[in-house]
Amino acid sequence: MKKIGIIGVPMDLGQSRRGVDMGPSAIRYAGLVPLLRTLKYDVTDFGDINVARTEEPKQSLNGLKEIINSSHMLAKKIVHIKKDGYLPLILGGDHSTAIGTIAGVATENKELGLIWYDAHGDLNTKETSPSGNIHGMPLAVSLGYGIKELVEIGVKTKKVSPDKMVIIGARSLDDGEKQLIKQLRIKVFTMHEIDRLGMSRVMEEAIQIVQKGTEHVHLSLDLDALDPLEAPGVGTPVTGGLTYRESHLAMEMLAESNIITSAEFVEVNPILDEKNKTAQIAVGLIGSLFGQKLL
Known part of the structure; x- marks a missing residue:
């Protein structure tokens, strides 16, 4: 029986809107563990990473000290449960949690493939970020760009290579992110490509890219990839997003x-949600990712 280890990260310091720290609890409340157990997984919930709050003077990057500390703790916890044979399933929290998640799943001698399922690129650095919010930086950090304290979390500074990752669902990119995408030749399936090609073709190409020459593949899914009409409980909604059905097809494929060896689902904000609808969608997508079928 395959083992799944759940870790919650009640983090809301990487952005400016409160409430996303309750995301892990909302996803659990929506029935995550019972669902995974009906799919015949051995599930252990390891609880939440402690996200400390300090009364530090405002920093140039919002929540920097706390995010550094929490990311170190998360990375170490992931390494520990992986050694015990668990597939790590991380529940956010804002998307800055991906800094610790990817640092934990990346290893020194094995290439990592990465699927970044998100309305945003999260490729900003301190110099390019319009807001100073770290939840807009985790992918840049994982590629080795950003401030030293974040980049050096984990066993190596560059956790993933640009040619072994894809972004799916992008429809809001800052100028600095566009430049980095072009510089590194990152494969981005924007909503334009998804509309033209269809999700089936997009996922076929994405899977081919992330599994070539890799031994691990991580999925980082931000619920704002979905259209806010379907997933309203997110902090940075962008209209014109993916449908519920398209996202299920992506997870089913x-x-x-x-190929998925670790995953995280982030940015569920119960305060902005409607009767826990977005958390329920997250649980449904997790179910599809782990093999749930109608027949």
């Missing part, structure tokens, strides 16, 4: 490919 990942399940069929059997």
Whole structure:
């Protein structure tokens, strides 16, 4: 029986809107563990990473000290449960949690493939960020760009290579992010490509890219990839997003490919949600990722 280890990260310091720290609890409340157990997984919930709050003077990057500390703790916890044979499933929290998640799943001698399922690129640095919010920086950090204290979390500074990752669902990119995408030749499936090609073709190409020459593949899914009409409980909604059905198809195709070795679902904000709808969607997508089918 395959083992899944759940870790919650009640983090809301990487952005400016409160409430996303309750995301892990909302996803659990929506029935995550019972669902995974009906799919015949051995599930252990390891609880939440402690996210400390300090009364530090305002920093140039919002929540920097706390995010550094929490990311170190998360990375170490992931390494520990992986050694015990668990597939790490991380529940956010804002997307700055991905800094610790990817640092934990990346290893020194094995290439990591990465699927970044998000309305945003999260490729900003301190110099390019319009807001100073770290939840807009985790992908840049994982590629080795950003301030030293964040980049050096984990076993190596560059956790993923640009040619072994894809961004799916992008429709809001800052100028600095666009420049980095072009510089590194990152494969981005914007909503334009998804509309033209269809999700099936997009996922076929994405899977081919992330599994070539890799031994691990991580999925980082921000619920704001979905259209806010379907997933209203997110901090930075962008209209014109992916549908619920398209996202299920993406997760089903990942399940069929059997390449995912770790995953995280982030940015569920219960305060902005409607009767826990977005958390329920997250649980449904997790179910599809781990093999749930109608028949």
